[in-house]
Structure formats: structure tokens, C-alpha cells
Amino acid sequence: VNSTLRMSLEDARNMALLFFIDHLVQKNGRRTIHDLSCQFGARGFTEEMREAVGTTQEGLTEFLQSFPSLFTVEGDQVIYTGFDDMNGANNPILSGGSRNRDYEREAVQFFVNKLTKFGPELQIKSLLGHRSQAAPEVRLVSGRHLKDFCEFLASQHDHFVVEGDRVRLKNMTEPSEEAIELDDEGKPLAGVKAKQAAVEYLKSVLEQNDDQPIPLDAFYLRFCERFSHVIRQDVATNPKELLQFLKLNRQIFFIRSNKVSLVKNRPPEYGSENGSDDGSSENNNNALFPLDQNALTRIHFVKALKPAQELVDRLLSEVLSCDKKGVGLDVKTVQAGEDVFLSLAIVSTTTQIGVFDLASSDVILLESGLRKIVESEQIVKVMHDGRRVSSILAHRYAIHLRSVFDTQVAHAILQHDKFGKPLHETRPISFVNLQRVYYPQSIMMSDVTPRKLSQAPNWGIRPVTDDMLLSIVEEAHCLIGALHQQLSNLIPVHLRGLFEDKCLEALLASPSRPPPISTPGGLLASTYRPPSANGRRSQLSANAPVFVPASQKKQTRDMGCQTFSTGDIRVLDVFYD
DSSP, X not given: OHHHHHHHHHHHHHHHHHHHHHHHHHTTTEEEHHHHHHGGGSTTOOHHHHHHHOSSHHHHHHHHHTOTTTEEEETTEEEETTTTTXXXXXXXXXXXXXXXXXXXXXXXXXXXHHHHHHOSEXXXXXXXXXXXXXXXXXXXXXXXXXXXXXXXXXHOTTTEEEETTEEEETXXXXXXXXXXXXXXXXXXXXXXXXXXHHHHHHHHHHHHTTTOOEXXXXXXXXXXXXXXXXXXXXXXXXXXXXXXXXXHTTTTEEEETTEEEEOOSOOOSSOGGGTOSOOOHHHHHTTOOOBSGGGGGGEEEEOSHHHHHHHHHHHHHHHHTSSSOEEEEEEEEEEETTEEEEEEEEEEOSSOEEXXXXXXXXXXHHHSSHHHHHHOSSSEEEESSOHHHXXXXXXXXXXXXXXXXXXXXXXXXXXXXXXXXXXXXXXXXXXXHHHHHHOTHHHHTBOOOHHHHHSOOOTTOBSOOHHHHHHHHHHHHHIIIIIXXXXXXXXXXXXXXXXXXXXXXXXXXOTTSOOOOOOGGGOOSOOOOOBBTTSOBOHHHHHOOOOOOTTOOOOOOOOOOOOTTTOOOOOOOXXXX
């Protein structure tokens, strides 16, 4: 009995030791004695563990001081000695023989079970979120942070396959070779064709089930039985992504209580109560061409002045010949420290798309004719959330956006009309979610995969590949092709004046920032040069001259001020209209 009691006490001490190590690891390796003693009442901290370490702060201090190789007690501060250079893989508590358990194997089995239930493929950060449900030993052995967790998964190559920011089971079930779909050319399905094939198959599954609802998990298993993982990467790699895919086809599939069925006499989503008399997607489809590999002939990428001038002339000629003069405009930016630089400008019409590499030279923006399009009152620029781009153009290049249809503002107006929310309380919506809400067919008609939708691309990478080019033009193409007409029809007549005012307000340059410094040729000293694919600066960018006039020197001027006592305001200068 005494031997059993000693073993139980030793076991409780080890469990308490692991508990405090785990707590310190999550709190950057340093906590107070008081904070650690508060964990006595935490979930998972048993009565036996409290008895083993002492039920008071003094007893806890003595317990921690008995492990000088692990803890350093300085006053009321406890420091985990191994925090800087010790992770779960080489922790002596886990690798020692005091407990005959293989924690690494337990961790592998834990994440295999999670991927089996929610996968078989997930974003690594999503799988990391499930780790909070694991035991302290599993959390320790799998690494402290996201980087350590990625290394742990990559080291278990017999169980997991890590690709970028995603992980999948290595031994997941795959259909037989006869089940793999091929296109008309005998090649494996991909892109738009894979999405269309998936819709037809999933629709047939529901029809064969006598139109009875099928649970989402079971529905995904049927999907996996028919398509290989290569094809599933273009459609959905887990039940959550399949749910998003089904919502893109909500005219076919109906989801309720996590069960899927076919739509039966479902009323249209957008009615006349929203002020829309023509919001159907069929009319909008006439202005679109699918964004697949065949669309590359319609996309023109330029990075020199003369080709840029010729492209602008072609775009202007097409737009000015139309009754409704409008273009989809998108500007891709790159974050470098605290500064934001323009990298790419995309101008889309209904038949062609121009992509201008602004990182190669600022001259393209200033002298190619792009300025005529941006500042034209006759040409409507359809943009999503143009506030930041407008501010950059105004402050750095003295270019002012005019006649803009901002879909971010349009969404806020519709939320205000539908739910009565004040405009300043409406949440901004990402462009991908804007597509899902107002025109999901645009995602179906492009080669964009769930993986691309979940990633934040780096628009500064050069050279630009064909796949990257399709991602670059996605937003501008969708804006002019469908969203403009759709949102314009949905905005009630009595709110269109407010919408126009808010679009104009979003374009006004902030008076709190100074105007740009003019330089010869309009070039700025702070020009961003993107790295190439191998991480080096291009030769053109490295040797490109930067013009800064010698006459430009810092000047000191008197400043006006506003005081609360008098309220006097003295205006020195006006920079903007």
C-alpha cells in the first residue's frame, strides 16, 4: 500500500510539474508565484496535484525551488529556465523515463484524429486551434508556436504532408483510377471544369437519394469517393470548404442544420423591395468571359512606358465607344515596414484587361495615360474600398480619383437599408466575401481554388507567372463584369444620393498629411522595387536613377494652432480642392 501511495504521489508531482511548465511556456516563460498559485483551481489541476505541491504559495515556492534546472525563483517571479532554448521535442520531463508514455506518438494520433474528423486537409493554423483540446504533454511536444508546430508536422512525414500553409493526411482514402474524371482532351480535370463536374455529381447524389437531406460530413465522404485529391484541391479539401462551395451554388443546393438538399421553388434572393428591377445574374453573364487559361490572350501585362501608352489608347478607345463608360479598377499594394507602395494597376473592360507594373517605374503611372482614366469624370471607375489607394495617389503623385463606384460603400448602404445600422457601425467586407454574397458565380467561373482564397498573396513578387496573373486580374474583372450592375440595381433610389456622397467622401485626401514633393518627371524618392523570384532585386530596379533636386532642402515654417481657450484657427495654405 505504501509503495502504491508513493507511486501515486510521484505521479501527481510529475503531472503538476508538466502543468506549470505548460503554463509558463504559454506566458512567455515568466509568471509570479501568485499567478501560479491561482492555477490551483484551474480545470485539470486535481486535488492530488495540489497536495503534491503544497496548498499555499510557500509550499509552491519550495516545490519549484526543488527543480533548479527548470525554474529560477527571483523574489515573487518564477522563470522557466528552458524557455529560450527548449521545446517539447527535447524537454527532459517528456523524454525521461519517469513516465512510460510516448508523448510524441500520442500527439501524432491526436492530430491524425482531428484531420480525419475535420479534414483530411486543413490550414495549419486551423489545426493548431484544435490543439487547445489536447493534454499538456501533447501541447508541449508539438511545439510552442506556429513555426514549431509546422516543424513538428513536417517531421512526421509518415503521417502528414505539409504544403505551404496547409497539412493533409498522407494515408487518406483515394478513389480508384477509374473514378478520376478526365476532360474532353483526356487530361485530369482542373479549374472551372473541375468545379462544374463537382456540381453535376453532387446534384446527382441528392437526386439518387430521393431528394432527402444528407448530412454535410456524409456528403463530403461521397464527394471524396468520386474525385481524387488533385481535383478536390480545386473544389474543396474538407467539409467546411465544401459548405462554402455549395453556397456558391445556392440556386441548386439548400443547406439547413448542416444538411444538404436540392432547392425546390426557392424565391429569388433579391426582390423589388430593394429597389432592383433587374438584378439577375443572367444578364450580367453576357459581359463576362471566364477567367481560365484561355483568358490569358485577353490579359495584357506591360512594364515599359511605350507598351503602356499603346495599351491605354486601346482601353480608352473601347471605353469611350460604349454607351455606359466604365472600367474595373484595382491597385495592388505592397507593405514595406510602415510604408505602403503601389505595385500593380489593373484596368478591366468587358473584353480585355490591362495590367501595369508600377514597381518597374513610376513613369508608367504618370505618363502612360493612366492618369487620364483615373481622373476622368466621364469614365466610372468601379473599385472595392478605394480609400487607401486614393490617399496614396493624392499624397505621393498628386493624382485624384474621380467618378468612382465603391462597392465597399455600396455594401454599407445596403446593410444600412436592410438592418438599419448606422453607416459608421457597418463592418468592412473583404472582396472575396463580397463575391460570395452578391455574385458567387464569379468564383465558379474562375480557376481560383480554395487554397488561393485563403492565402494572402504577395503582389511584389516578380516575375509574374500565368497563374499569378489570373489572380491579379480577378477583382477588376469581376467588378466591371457583374458586381457593378448587381449592386447598382440593389441600391434603393432614395439612398443613391447618400451613396454618391459617401463615395466622394472616401476619395477626399486627408488634410492632416502634407502634399507630395514634386520632382523632375514626377518621380518620387521613395520608390519600391520588388524582389524577383530568387529574392534579388532586378538589375533595372537596382540601377534605376532616383531624381532628387539639390534645391530641395528642409524648411522651417511657422505653424498655426487651435487652442481650446479661444478657438482661433489660422489657415496657412490649402493643398487640395
